Amino acid sequence: xxxxxxxxxxxxxxxxxxxxxxxxxxxxxxxxxxxxxxxxxxxxxxxxxxxxxxxxxxxxxxxxxxxxxxxxxxxxxxxxxxxxxxxxxxxxxxxxxxxxxxxxxxxxxxxxxxxxxxxxxxxxxxxxxxxxxxxxxxxxxxxxxxxx
Amino acid sequence: xxxxxxxxxxxxxxxxxxxxxxxxxxxxxxxxxxxxxxxxxxxxxxxxxxxxxxxxxxxxxxxxxxxxxxxxxxxxxxxxxxxxxxxxxxxxxxxxxxx
Numbered sequence: 001x002x003x004x005x006x007x008x009x010x011x012x013x014x015x016x017x018x019x020x021x022x023x024x025x026x027x028x029x030x031x032x033x034x035x036x037x038x039x040x041x042x043x044x045x046x047x048x049x050x051x052x053x054x055x056x057x058x059x060x061x062x063x064x065x066x067x068x069x070x071x072x073x074x075x076x077x078x079x080x081x082x083x084x085x086x087x088x089x090x091x092x093x094x095x096x097x098x099x100x101x102x103x104x105x106x107x108x109x110x111x112x113x114x115x116x117x118x119x120x121x122x123x124x125x126x127x128x129x130x131x132x133x134x135x136x137x138x139x140x141x142x143x144x145x146x147x148x
Numbered sequence: 149x150x151x152x153x154x155x156x157x158x159x160x161x162x163x164x165x166x167x168x169x170x171x172x173x174x175x176x177x178x179x180x181x182x183x184x185x186x187x188x189x190x191x192x193x194x195x196x197x198x199x200x201x202x203x204x205x206x207x208x209x210x211x212x213x214x215x216x217x218x219x220x221x222x223x224x225x226x227x228x229x230x231x232x233x234x235x236x237x238x239x240x241x242x243x244x245x246x247x
Contacts, residue, residue, distance in 0.1 A: 037174060052168075059197055060167050067193060076162030076192055082182065083169025093163065105161070141185055 040110035049086045049116065057088040064092050075100035084108045087117035094132055103134040107141060114139070162192035170198060170207045180214055187218055
């Protein structure tokens with residue numbers, strides 16, 4: 001960039017410096033992975049449902065079947081899902097252990113995800129009752145790790 | 149409402165699931181922090197599921213090492229699965245710990 005210093009015109013000099021800066025930033029962002037968390041709004045939640053929910057349900061169901069196969073006497077009373085999303089874990093757990101599960105705790109940071117998950121459990125109609133009893137939604141885990 | 153919250157976070161759960169969530173957390177500290185809280189809350193099976201990608205595999209490996217370390221200290225838990233990964237590894241990676 002010796003060229004920049006040699007140009008007599010101040011305007012051009014400034015412009016060149018700007019261009020240089022933009023180019024450097026572009027290369028920087030290309031080389032560094034700038035991780036950003038995904039914030040799920042209502043639209044993203046629906047997209048997730050149509051794009052990923054079916055496969056994830058299949059995977060979770062497969063894994064739970066493994067438990068049932070090898071430990072047939074397992075009858076859980078409470079289910080805790082961290083990052084519940086649209087509720088795929090709940091669907092799978094209900095299919096297998098409907099009789100023994102008393103309560104479901106679903107934690108998901110996104111309120112829209114929780115709303116969508118609740119809508120699905122109400123069979124798509126907000127005025128209907130929940131098809132599964134005792135489902136509790138939360139947005140965060142507690143700050144302290146003191147648990148009985 | 150506060151009574152409900154209290155109830156939620158005090159008692160242990162028989163089945164804990166974390167499906168495709170670890171890859172949405174920002175860094176190692178947050179992941180391990182959450183894993184520890186979930187592990188303390190577990191009184192049965194703890195199930196972790198991730199995508200069948202390189203990143204997913206690394207997350208599961210890290211979680212497995214961490215939880216086994218915790219389990220050895222308490223001498224109370226064992227690794228329930230996977231026993232044979234070949235079938236499922238192309239779909240998903242998972243780890244199940246049982247107390």
